Amino acid sequence: MIHPDVVFDHIDINQARRFVDLSALAQPNPHVLYVLHDKGKVLKAWDSRKGKVSVGPTLAPSMELAEDLKRRHQVEEVQLIDRDAYYQYLRQALDLEKARELNGYDFKDRAKDLKARQGNGFLIHPAREKYDYYHYTDRTRRFISQKLKPDCVFLLGAYTSEEWWVSVMTVFSGGQMVYLSTFEYFPAEKLASPDSIPTHEGLVKAAALAFRKPAFGMFLPRETFENFGKNQWRGLGQTPLLVEKA
């Protein structure tokens, strides 16, 4: 999704801060029961909201047990982690040759996918394919792959009548992001009247001209953007997709 030599510049830090703060509101914070064990001998059990808990001195890890613990401890997720299996997972995930070969997001994806293939020694229930931990990244990638052309400029602007509240301009080449800025990239005169359609049209035209690529824009009032952002996380398995909204 992102080229290794991507350029990020002309970024308005106040807009970036607003985006970060909005994202934080919508981050998942699932209720998880972690059980660390050594070939069935329980070393520690930790509830992410209640702290140390007891699950007994030994266990035989299985999906059924994980489901039972999920129900009994009233958590959203259970992780049963045998230390040796965890180390084995790390050896698979941290493959230096794969790091050289893949882009950063594909490397992360690979590491994530491997978690679902570790058997009962490294068991995460429910399986992670059912939801996105890195939902912003994942959904943004889906949006890019499904809705945008491989070579284009995409603009997103959230505005009030006074200012650009958040803005992003991304340039794609061969399906990879090669450039990102806020609208600070443009001369000030093009940014006046942020809530007017002629301004939006002018920005799209200017972007297409500057990068010699087709340009697309999504412009929406600040309140709409904020509501959209806040609603991005509704709990496990209930994530409205950016592609659906778009």
Added chain:
Amino acid sequence: MSRVTVQPQRGLALPNGRVQPWISGTFHYWRSDPQLWSDILSNIKAMGFDMVETYIPWGVHEIERGRFEFGEKEPRKNLEKFIQSAHQADLKLVVRPGPHINAELTYFGYPPRIVYDPGIVAGEASGALSVHDAAPKAFGNLSYASAKLYSETALWFDALAPILRRNLHPEGPIVALQVDNETGYYFRPAAYLMDYNPDSIRWYRTFLGKRYGTVQALNDVYGSRYSSFGEINPPRFFAAEALGGLPYYLDWGRYKEWQINESLRIIGGMWRERGVDGIPFFQNFYGPTDSPYNANEAEQGAYGLDVVGLDDYQRKEVFRATARKAAYLAGSSRLPLIPEFGSGCWSLPLWENTMTLEDQRFTTPLLFMFGLKAVNYYMLVERDRWMGSPLTADNRIRHAYFDFYRHWNAFLRKTGFHEWDLRSDLLILANYDTERLLKALKAVEGHPVHFLPDELGFAESPSLFKYRLEEEHPRWAGNQWDYALKRHLPLRCSDTAASFGKLQGHKAVWVVTFEMMGNKAQENLRRFAEEGGTVILGPLAPSLDEHARPFSCFDELRSPDVNDTPNPLPQGARETGLKPFLAPSPSRGEGRGEGEGGFTTKTEARIGKGKVILLSKWSEPTVEKALQEAGIRPVMDSLPGELLATGFTHGGKEFFFFANPTGRTVEFTPGRKLLPLYTGNDAKQSTDSLSLHPWSVTVWEAAL
């Protein structure tokens, strides 16, 4: 030959006898159009800076192994032209030539061939190679024990050294050099993540050899039967079940501290061998002050470093940590320096802590308020992957930022702030031994590719200590710092690795203690008391040395009327002849809250000309009484508790900093008549009362 030296607590001493305050900011020459360099440097000068700083990126200048480009084809890589531009602009220059620089570059400034070389990449406890799963490209975290890393780095240094040599002050502008960058395991301080590279394991064995001299001496401590150091493999998780098993794990932590400092010694030595010398060498730990980052040890002379600073990037709401860091540097370093203080923030990846000008207006003077004397603002000039600086890459001025720096720098210059002395009757020491122990007690470590809560990792099976240290240590240390701030105590901070000289000059030293504390740290505290100071300990008096063997320098605190049992003797420990200290011993998990466990009695004992006080239970009235007895008074009486306050002296005058770390205006009447020196343009003053705006720092001179 020494051209430039460090003037303790002041700045850089130049050969002409002048002291140069170290107030600098960063500009990455290769990321801006060379046609703009002179104008950008002029704008930096116009903000009131006399010094500028730059990384010099190995990975940017290397075109193939052993061949380098310094502007012959690409003007933006013309390092020497940039250096001369700084000289012509009358700016001193600080250089940071790596080998590691980070600089938000895809491979942290290394050539790609280095970060994918399995012989150089660090190993993890799992047996995996250590991969930095960064966006937009993952790469290997390097082992700083790798012999190949140094032989490859030598090629870079060979090429760069002639340029640096001919531009050292006074012939050129270079006045200081940073040895590597944020050295130490790439933001992964956990004990058992790194570094298990075969070269690192060789270094570990060498370290044990240096520490113990003979394998028999090691066996005496470990209770083991090794026949050579080469048989010893490092721990990969904590599994001891008795005190006697601890030294093996603690030594791994000590080794990791030593690896950092030893690698800095080697890299600094490589510069000196190439004639780049005669200027201060410094290092910037990335932030934490606990193991494996041992700033006190690193600066104590054996590693060729003149100054060890700490980097800091925080929002204003995290002001307690920022103040603590500045106070730590003030109490630990000969030149309290933050080599990277956030002026703007990186934009890839976006960070939850992204700080804006509103944050910087508060946190920047806050640093100086708590004793900082030198700073480098990172960055003054924006560029790829950086936002929120006073100058853009194409040299446009962000006026609000620009004016802030100009105003603050004018204050520092006009008042001669670098010559002010922080009032500090109290020295708060972090307990480095306890912090190292906490790092060692992990049965499993979380990892960037799979989050595990820190608490899950703490080993549960052995009940080695009276308290659950992972809970009690941070609770006591947090209470201690919050109390010191709200009571406006005149203080500095450091840790128990500090030399005795850093304790001297204070009326009292206060350290949170449990059973274990190193012999030297205990001896320093005792000597401080013997010479007339007050030592405040607690909740437990130290009763074990760094090997977990019975040892206490504070037997005077033994309370004969407390019915108690001694700590168990460490398994396999040899007899020391020292008596175990008998401290009150609730069972593990008890006595945590106020009123529990029966530890309401403060114990006090005379030692030489001074005394030692044991705070066995957290109680603010008890703490207050202990500090009053030690002669510790607030910098000014009757200040509102929500304010922060520090005091300075210079030339027979007194100065005060007040910070309002809240979102509401605070009004109060100071006990002294004060004259404003720095108000951030928004503090109101009447004859008697002060009105401090939300999130503001102001500076005042006491009227005579």
